[in-house]
Amino acid sequence: MTVPPSAYAESVLDLVELIPPGRVMSYGMIAEYLRDRTGRGSARTVGTVMARYGGGVPWHRVVSSVGRLPPGHEDAARGRLEAEGVPFRGRNVDLAAAQWWPDA
DNA sequence: GGGGTGACCCAGT
């Protein structure tokens, strides 16, 4: 935390913290939501932000659009998600069942 | 001010 996250990065982290246990959001969904709220961002940018500042939020609740887990952290993410009751489909998260969207 | 770097996404092969 020697370096505070940028304004956009904070928006991403703030949203990720709202994701309830047992649910997940995809990078693309986060990007779309923040695009309405802040007017900027894209799936690619969200991924970059998570790679840099994801350590302070439940990063394991953020997956790709097909339920794929972040490279290099697949085992750690899988363990935490299973502990929260997130349904899996083979190696990936079952998005159809675990996908979440903020009410407001 | 210009260019490179990604924990991405989609469509086509």
Add this chain to the structure above:
DNA sequence: TACTGGGCCACCC
């Protein structure tokens, strides 16, 4: 089913 190429955009040097 798995791989490739092009588009995408904030951040860092």
